Every structure is written in structure tokens, then in C-alpha cells.
Amino acid sequence: MVRIQIKHGDEDQFLYEASGSEKIENIIKNICAIYNGRLKIYRICAEMEDIAEHGLILPPEMIGLTDEQVKELKLTDPWADKHIPSGGYDINPDKIGRRNGRRPKEHMQKIIKNTINEAKQLISKKLIRSDKVLNLKIIEEAKSILKGCMTIVYPMGLPPHEPVRAEFTNTEDLEGTYASKEIIDISKAQLWFAGKQVLEEKQLSDYCGKNEKSKIIMKINQKGDGPPGREPFMSEETKKMLMAESFRRQEQLKKLELDEDDSYLNSKWADNKSLQKHVHGLDDIKFRFGK
Structure with missing residues (x-):
């Protein structure tokens, strides 16, 4: 049916x-x-x-x-x-x-x-x-x-x-x-x-x-009312979802432009000697200092 x-x-x-x-x-x-x-x-x-x-x-x-x-x-x-x-x-x-x-x-x-x-x-x-x-x-x-x-x-x-x-x-x-x-x-x-x-x-x-x-x-x-309006290309819910996603993306871009934080330099992926340390088994060494 x-x-x-x-x-x-x-x-x-x-x-x-x-x-x-x-x-x-x-x-x-x-x-x-x-x-x-x-x-x-x-x-x-x-x-x-x-x-x-x-x-x-x-x-x-x-x-x-x-x-x-x-x-x-x-x-x-x-x-x-x-x-x-x-x-x-x-x-x-x-x-x-x-x-x-x-x-x-x-x-x-x-x-x-x-x-x-x-x-x-x-x-x-x-x-x-x-x-x-x-x-x-x-x-x-x-x-x-x-x-x-x-x-x-x-x-x-x-x-x-x-x-x-x-x-x-x-x-x-x-x-x-x-x-x-x-x-x-x-x-x-x-x-x-x-x-x-x-x-x-x-x-x-x-x-x-x-x-x-x-x-x-x-x-x-x-009869006499004429043809009704065609269905929209996308539903109202889809429009709202796309608008919300677009707004979220714009806010992320604004945040990235204003963000001057360089703390990422302490990340492993930013260390240009990380591969060398890993090969020599030095990447997980921690130092402990006494009093």
C-alpha cells in the first residue's frame, strides 16, 4: 500500500x-x-x-x-x-x-x-x-x-x-x-x-x-484555488540544522583567529625530535628532582 x-x-x-x-x-x-x-x-x-x-x-x-x-x-x-x-x-x-x-x-x-x-x-x-x-x-x-x-x-x-x-x-x-x-x-x-x-x-x-x-x-x-505552492527543496528542520552548523563553524573560525595561545608547542606532535627520542626509547623518560 x-x-x-x-x-x-x-x-x-x-x-x-x-x-x-x-x-x-x-x-x-x-x-x-x-x-x-x-x-x-x-x-x-x-x-x-x-x-x-x-x-x-x-x-x-x-x-x-x-x-x-x-x-x-x-x-x-x-x-x-x-x-x-x-x-x-x-x-x-x-x-x-x-x-x-x-x-x-x-x-x-x-x-x-x-x-x-x-x-x-x-x-x-x-x-x-x-x-x-x-x-x-x-x-x-x-x-x-x-x-x-x-x-x-x-x-x-x-x-x-x-x-x-x-x-x-x-x-x-x-x-x-x-x-x-x-x-x-x-x-x-x-x-x-x-x-x-x-x-x-x-x-x-x-x-x-x-x-x-x-x-x-x-x-x-x-477547483478555482489554483495550483498550491511547490514543496521547498529542503524541510524547515533541515534548514535549521544547516544554519546551526554554519553558525557553529563561524564561531570556531572566529575563536581560532583570536586565539594566540602557543601552548600547543608543548605537544608531542610539535616536537621535531620526537621521532629520534622514540627510536632511542627516550620519549617517556621523566625526571624527578629531590628536595
Whole structure:
């Protein structure tokens, strides 16, 4: 199986594994689905972090209003008493007026935070360093443990307008948000290899050869974005290593220029009679003077 290191722009994303005989069209669809799936997991985690701090989302007509405005308009949250976190809640008002301020108790907060960390580790970019591949099954696993966590914390379920619920059911509306700009439309997704666009009708082996143990780098974007920047001749780590070595060498040369120490004259290699002494067995003679 060929290992493909997927990048978006200059940032590493994940490792994908495919057979050299697989069609590029299928590879693009799978890679795009994984890429968008990672974004979904991170969106869910961000919303769950907010839930742990400030409770569930307010009804759309109450979001952003001050307490005075809510009283003046005589608005109420009909879902607040129907969806109480397991074990009760503490009051921690949301300064931006987005959530109801009824956050879960400390024990449930820990469950949420630990689950978030577990899900993030499953899809982390650091997996590339460990040479671990990512696939749709792992994405679904991360989504499943997050959903299970919410079921534990909110056994009565989540309100219909809660963003986390919409993410779990794939009914999220991201129009007009920054998140919508990050998503890549599968119908418009394209891959690039060695500065050239990868053609859908070809096979992976047309680009990396027949060696199933090869590892290549591909970049993903969508039609209209233009070709991504080519990979640098050397990695950033290699650049830093070479710069450090160059600096060390320069410092050594400066030290040699300033060093006027002639103590080296006492060294054996500087004695022009060392060979003669060695032949006559006189090179290790030491003299001891009495008092």
C-alpha cells in the first residue's frame, strides 16, 4: 500500500493509504471526506468545550440579548428545564449571551474534556510522525465517542437548535461562517503531486510507480484555488540544522583567529625530535628532582 502524506497549503493534515491500482477519482473522494471529517470533529469539540463552560445553546431569538432585553421582550427558554445535565448544573453566565449558563457539574465537565482529548488524539496531525494512517472508520469512531459522551452528560438529549446535535445528524448550517470556507466541496476537490494536478481518470501507480511501499506527498484544494505552492527543496528542520552548523563553524573560525595561545608547542606532535627520542626509547623518560 502506498502512503500519501496529505497537505493543505503548507500544513500537514494526515496520512492516507491506498493501493497503486486504485483510481484517483476514488482517492480524491476518500481524502476529501476525511479532510472534511476532521474539520467536523474539531467543530464538535469546540462546541462541547463551550457546553462544559456555559451549558446549552439558547433559542435563536434569545442569542446575544442582555438579561434586561430578555425580560423586556418577555422571552423564555422552553428547553432549559427539559435538558438538564446529569447530576445537576452550576451557574456560569455566558458573557456573549450565546449559551444558557447552566454548565454541568465538575465531574461531568471532566468527562467532556477527557472525551474531547481522546477524540482529538485519534485525528491529530502528530499521527504523521508516528507513521499512522487516517481513514473514515477512525473519523466515525471519534464522532461516536463524542456522541456517547453527550448522551452520558445529557441523557434527555439535546435541544433541536443545539449545534452539536446538528453536527451529529449532519444537518449543520455553516452558511456565512468561517467554518464554511474551510470545507472542501467533494465535487470540486482536486489533488496535486509534484506541482501538477492529479487526473481523476488515472491510477495512483501512474504517478508513484508500481512500488507499493513508496511514500509521496500530495496537496488537496478545490477547483478555482489554483495550483498550491511547490514543496521547498529542503524541510524547515533541515534548514535549521544547516544554519546551526554554519553558525557553529563561524564561531570556531572566529575563536581560532583570536586565539594566540602557543601552548600547543608543548605537544608531542610539535616536537621535531620526537621521532629520534622514540627510536632511542627516550620519549617517556621523566625526571624527578629531590628536595
